[in-house]
Amino acid sequence: GGYVGAIRAAQLGFKVAIIEGRKNLGGTCMNVGCIPSKALLASTEHYHFAKERFAEHGIIAQDLTIDLGKMMARKDAVVNQLAGGLTMLMKKNKIEVINGWATLKDDHTIEVAPGEGGGEALTVEAENIILATGSAAIELPFLKCDGKKVVISDQAIALPEVPKKLVVIGGGAIGLELASVWSRLGSEVTVVEFLPQIGGSFDADVAKQTQKILEKQGLTIHTKTKVESADVGKKGVKLKASQDGKELDLEADVVLVAVGRKPNTEGLGAEAAGIKLTDRGRIAVNEKWQTSLPNVYAIGDVIDGPMLAHKAEEEGVAVAEILAGKPGHVNPEVIPGVIYTSPEVASVGMGEDAAKEQKRKIKVGKFPMAANGRAIANDATDGFVKVIADAETDRVLGLQMIAATASDLIAEAVLLMEFGGSSEDLARTVHAHPTTAESIKEAALAVEKRAIHA
Ligand code: NAD
Numbered sequence: 001g002g003y004v005g006a007i008r009a010a011q012l013g014f015k016v017a018i019i020e021g022r023k024n025l026g027g028t029c030m031n032v033g034c035i036p037s038k039a040l041l042a043s044t045e046h047y048h049f050a051k052e053r054f055a056e057h058g059i060i061a062q063d064l065t066i067d068l069g070k071m072m073a074r075k076d077a078v079v080n081q082l083a084g085g086l087t088m089l090m091k092k093n094k095i096e097v098i099n100g101w102a103t104l105k106d107d108h109t110i111e112v113a114p115g116e117g118g119g120e121a122l123t124v125e126a127e128n129i130i131l132a133t134g135s136a137a138i139e140l141p142f143l144k145c146d147g148k149k150v151v152i153s154d155q156a157i158a159l160p161e162v163p164k165k166l167v168v169i170g171g172g173a174i175g176l177e178l179a180s181v182w183s184r185l186g187s188e189v190t191v192v193e194f195l196p197q198i199g200g201s202f203d204a205d206v207a208k209q210t211q212k213i214l215e216k217q218g219l220t221i222h223t224k225t226k227v228e229s230a231d232v233g234k235k236g237v238k239l240k241a242s243q244d245g246k247e248l249d250l251e252a253d254v255v256l257v258a259v260g261r262k263p264n265t266e267g268l269g270a271e272a273a274g275i276k277l278t279d280r281g282r283i284a285v286n287e288k289w290q291t292s293l294p295n296v297y298a299i300g301d302v303i304d305g306p307m308l309a310h311k312a313e314e315e316g317v318a319v320a321e322i323l324a325g326k327p328g329h330v331n332p333e334v335i336p337g338v339i340y341t342s343p344e345v346a347s348v349g350m351g352e353d354a355a356k357e358q359k360r361k362i363k364v365g366k367f368p369m370a371a372n373g374r375a376i377a378n379d380a381t382d383g384f385v386k387v388i389a390d391a392e393t394d395r396v397l398g399l400q401m402i403a404a405t406a407s408d409l410i411a412e413a414v415l416l417m418e419f420g421g422s423s424e425d426l427a428r429t430v431h432a433h434p435t436t437a438e439s440i441k442e443a444a445l446a447v448e449k450r451a452i453h454a
Helices: 001-010 029-030 034-053 068-092 174-182 204-216 307-325 354-358 373-377 408-419 424-427 438-447
Strands: 017-020 096-106 108-112 123-124 128-130 133-137 165-169 188-192 221-222 227-231 237-243 246-252 254-257 261-263 296-300 337-339 344-349 364-368 384-389 396-403
Touching: 001 068, 017 227, 029 034, 029 068, 029 227, 034 174, 096 123, 165 174, 174 188, 174 204, 174 254, 174 337, 188 227, 188 246, 204 221, 204 344, 204 384, 204 396, 237 254, 246 384, 296 307, 307 408, 337 408, 344 408, 354 364, 354 384, 354 396, 364 438, 373 438, 384 424, 384 438, 396 408, 396 424, 396 438, 408 424, 408 438, 424 438
Parallel strands: 017 096, 128 296, 165 188, 165 254, 188 221
Antiparallel strands: 096 108, 108 123, 133 261, 227 237, 237 246, 337 344, 344 396, 364 384, 384 396
């Protein structure tokens, strides 16, 4: 969010500096989040496919083994390549990068302490300030992270060996993605989720189907289960959980705590400088991302809304444009969400369950990936696409899907919704054949019960 906002501000003629404590720009996403986890998801998916599916394709591959060190080195190289790209982008846009940890003193003054890359203590004055400090993993009070047996996602992307038994606490995006990585590498993985379903706010049918697919891949998933205490011993970790009132004992060599993230406001000095926080501890902003200090803005995970890199990026652009006197805007109703398991799970807009809860009159069209020609050819038939449209106006309210390339497919739905499109628009749009994107068209046709291939 920060670097994207900085680039847009520089494009608009501002003199811009970024203060970053880490060695690299790019935040959680590029350094220890989205990017390294996707590198590992790609590597492990190749391995898993080779092991489980090659024979079916007539490919004989014997003695498949893992070189975990090399896999991790490739992941690090991916991160470093992007870090290098960001350094170049800063130079190109004449943005000054100050390596250090910032504390806000007042609405124009920032004190900087040396960061991970060295640097020196200094004071920076600015006309406008954008806070884009992101978030950090929440830890459980009875299970402090030691970085070895009890880890958060930052460390779970860099384990030195494949744990024999891994327990993942939290069945959200982080939990499910990293559970997939280590399970594919041979770990016996158990996911413990407190809520009745995994994946957060997806529709119940999507969550249920995802759970079934992941269980078929070898994950053990306990929903309605809360880990309540832990005993970290020399050899491993013993956990006590309650499942629907019953006690459940779990053992692990490594426990990954993935129970959500908290905004990074500590050390920032925001409150002391007069910035108001919300009840949930995030920085309070108005519709122009202004904090209670009018020339201090905040974007991304540190303010309300989904903690997603693409939401932060768009907010960064919007604030830069507002500062330049333009109408910066982000549509909060149309922000896609993706879980990068295999298949991927994606959604945008309103779900069927939420629409029903709000008593909206809706029409729903569903199409199984197993009826899509390209998905069959690709050996990727798990999942389905669901289109949710307003019953009277036919305007598309949302889309949810489980599909191998759902992260890319969802873009079409996002664009359609940005233009206020209908299921009819989607149904009459020509889609290249054969593509998995045709499943979206078919689901749109199914809204009026006229899907061709199902
Ligand atoms: P999350 O809030 O999405 O999921 C955490 C899960 O842990 C919830 O389902 C919650 O019910 C469960 N939980 C909490 N306490 C528990 C307990 N004691 N026992 C069992 N279960 C418990 O958080 P996350 O997966 O840690 O991700 C953090 C943030 O980062 C989220 O906002 C997420 O959307 C974002 N993120 C997104 C992506 C992506 O877009 N693919 C990837 C990683 C992270």
